[in-house]
Amino acid sequence: GAVVSQHPSRVICKSGTSVKIECRSLDFQATTMFWYRQFPKQSLMLMATSNEGSKATYEQGVEKDKFLINHASLTLSTLTVTSAHPEDSSFYICSAKGTPQETQYFGPGTRLLVL
């Protein structure tokens, strides 16, 4: 099946700094990428949907200035957590979908800890 990678797999940062997480589709062109957040023992919550070359669509309650998403190419999307605070600590997961397939392929996730 298709492979999606994320980098880094784990990051620890100080409060107030910004962190960038990369999501790459390794063997297919991802016209749409999705970013999810998962709290311990809870479900995945969709944060935003991004289509290559256009602005991301954010879910209700997600601050777009806080979570900057860029989908500049068909194989790469980035999520930048700006001015991170401890409450941003979470597991961030991306998924990617090509066209015309509807199946989303998931990355392994990035664990963010803000001190």
Add this chain to the structure above:
Amino acid sequence: GNSVTQMEGPVTLSEEAFLTINCTYTATGYPSLFWYVQYPGEGLQLLLKATKADDKGSNKGFEATYRKETTSFHLEKGSVQVSDSAVYFCALSGPRNSNDYKLSFGAGTTVTVRA
């Protein structure tokens, strides 16, 4: 809005036991239904799916039938193996061909199979 409720875990079984994980959903119309599996240290993988009422998805010995009348999509496997130990997520998206690919996930059920 759309939502998914699945059986809470953790579930611990012996090899060759029968596994059932209940999943019910709330949605308008006929959503597409999915089961994803997350093995330790890996990303989510699509296990099976069904896109219309009475469809049965199957893969790797797992089955789930789309029941519109009970709004359910229960996952079953007749004889589990140690390698089936993982977290299982039930999910739904918009109807097939609707261009609504956003996934709504259940909380996940951790399954441990003992030899």
